[in-house]
Amino acid sequence: MDQILQHLNLCIERGRVNMDSNYPPDMKGLPGAVELTQLALDNGLSAQTVLNDGFLPGMKIVGDKFRNGKIFLPEVLISAKAMSSAMELLKPYFQSGEINYKGKVIMGTVAGDLHDIGKNIVKMVLEGGGWQVVDLGINVNSEKFIDAIRSNSAKVVGLSAMLTTTMQNMNEIVRKIKSEINDVKVVIGGAPVTKKFADSINADEYFADPQGMLDYLNKKTKA
Amino acid sequence: MDSLISLKQSIVKEFKFNYEACTISENHILELLGYDADTVPEPVLETIIFILKEIPNKARLQSGYKIFSPRKIKLDGDSFIIDNRTFSCGNIIYSSLKNSESIAFLVSSIGNEIEEWSRYFMDNGEMLKGYLIDKVASELVEQLADKTELLLEDELKEIELKATNRYSPGYCGWSVADQQNLFSLLPDRFCGISVNPDSMMMPIKSVSAVIGVGKNIEKKNYQCSICEIDFCYKRERNA
Numbered sequence: 001m002d003q004i005l006q007h008l009n010l011c012i013e014r015g016r017v018n019m020d021s022n023y024p025p026d027m028k029g030l031p032g033a034v035e036l037t038q039l040a041l042d043n044g045l046s047a048q049t050v051l052n053d054g055f056l057p058g059m060k061i062v063g064d065k066f067r068n069g070k071i072f073l074p075e076v077l078i079s080a081k082a083m084s085s086a087m088e089l090l091k092p093y094f095q096s097g098e099i100n101y102k103g104k105v106i107m108g109t110v111a112g113d114l115h116d117i118g119k120n121i122v123k124m125v126l127e128g129g130g131w132q133v134v135d136l137g138i139n140v141n142s143e144k145f146i147d148a149i150r151s152n153s154a155k156v157v158g159l160s161a162m163l164t165t166t167m168q169n170m171n172e173i174v175r176k177i178k179s180e181i182n183d184v185k186v187v188i189g190g191a192p193v194t195k196k197f198a199d200s201i202n203a204d205e206y207f208a209d210p211q212g213m214l215d216y217l218n219k220k221t222k223a
Numbered sequence: 224m225d226s227l228i229s230l231k232q233s234i235v236k237e238f239k240f241n242y243e244a245c246t247i248s249e250n251h252i253l254e255l256l257g258y259d260a261d262t263v264p265e266p267v268l269e270t271i272i273f274i275l276k277e278i279p280n281k282a283r284l285q286s287g288y289k290i291f292s293p294r295k296i297k298l299d300g301d302s303f304i305i306d307n308r309t310f311s312c313g314n315i316i317y318s319s320l321k322n323s324e325s326i327a328f329l330v331s332s333i334g335n336e337i338e339e340w341s342r343y344f345m346d347n348g349e350m351l352k353g354y355l356i357d358k359v360a361s362e363l364v365e366q367l368a369d370k371t372e373l374l375l376e377d378e379l380k381e382i383e384l385k386a387t388n389r390y391s392p393g394y395c396g397w398s399v400a401d402q403q404n405l406f407s408l409l410p411d412r413f414c415g416i417s418v419n420p421d422s423m424m425m426p427i428k429s430v431s432a433v434i435g436v437g438k439n440i441e442k443k444n445y446q447c448s449i450c451e452i453d454f455c456y457k458r459e460r461n462a
Contacts, residue, residue: 015264022265023264024264024265025265072257073354074256074264074266074267074351074354077351077354078266078267078351080350081348081349081350081351084348111421112419112420113421113423116342117341117345117353117357120345120353121350121354163399163421164393164398164399165398165400165421165423166421166423169421
């Protein structure tokens with residue numbers, strides 16, 4: 001059983017989706033993340049074990065390599081694709097409640113800003129880390145953030161901006177969220193955003209990369 | 224100022240280009256991503272080849288510039304003023320523009336279709352394709368702006384004038400909010416570009432910039448070492 005999970009981790013780390021895939025070349029002809037997930041479930045492993053021990057360690061290695069500059073963003077996306085393809089097999093278990101997410105995060109690109117690539121990449125990494133992400137999309141105002149935090153009972157909300165002008169809109173959104181809801185952490189990111197700016201608008205955290213946010217969320221669940 | 228006599232009136236030019244006007248190679252994109260031919264993962268290379276094959280059908284390349292008559296220009300402190308509109312461009316840009324006798328605005332756009340193409344893949348779980356299309360699109364619009372800058376320089380050479388580097392709102396200490404001012408001095412929807420209330424250009428893959436014009440100016444290197452903006456595309460391109 002351990003061997004299946006170890007291979008599953010390796011497939012996610014190396015970005016091997018399934019048996020038909022030609023990538024990576026040295027794993028050609030071997031089962032991929034999809035087949036190994038099915039095999040693990042068929043062998044009686046719980047869906048929660050497959051997620052915790054088969055998926056998450058592989059993505060953790062990928063995140064660490066990215067942070068240390070050993071791989072670049074496209075490789076993170078290749079691994080995330082392998083994971084999300086295999087995750088399709090776990091969806092029914094999430095729906096039935098057999099698997100629990102680590103928690104729920106609200107995310108959106110702030111009002112006035114239509115860029116979503118950065119936010120989408122963060123979303124993919126968080127989902128790969130076992131978090132449920134409620135994606136509000138682009139051009140999201142404070143009311144929409146507040147409604148989503150309330151209706152999902154979320155404890156963390158992530159705001160993204162790609163322009164120095166729309167970054168300023170974060171200020172008002174953070175202020176309104178905090179004035180309406182006490183126990184939510186507002187975290188921010190995006191190309192022009194800095195730690196200094198986050199401090200100046202009273203945001204709880206700033207992250208320079210997706211792994212930073214994932215590490216923060218994982219620490220919160222342990223605390 | 225003799226050569227500037229021919230600039231009694233502002234000059235406005237607009238161009239449409241075929242994709243072939245730009246030269247984006249696989250190797251150049253790989254370099255921007257941090258790879259070389261030996262280290263690039265196969266899916267990345269295959270996707271870039273796919274994008275470069277398809278992108279000519281989706282690119283709508285438009286560019287233009289306006290060279291303002293010197294009578295409309297004033298340089299003051301760390302700002303430049305055109306037609307009584309003040310542009311607070313900051314010290315870095317001002318130091319490059321300060322000896323200019325006139326100012327030009329340059330804009331370029333590659334249209335909406337590539338953006339929609341990237342979004343389509345993103346929305347359908349093909350993040351790698353969506354991301355790489357966006358990366359290629361960013362480089363394409365910068366190359367288009369480079370090409371347009373050369374056309375402007377050629378036109379200026381004919382009247383014995385020179386141009387500074389180009390500087391864009393949102394970079395080198397210049398507030399992106401001045402985008403509104405900049406486009407207010409250009410013809411309506413110049414090169415198909417509009418600006419939303421948050422100063423974002425639509426189509427997203429568009430470039431706007433100011434260029435100083437004069438007889439006695441020099442093209443200085445970008446001063447990335449004294450700029451605080453880590454995310455700047457100039458830093459990435461000049462690395």
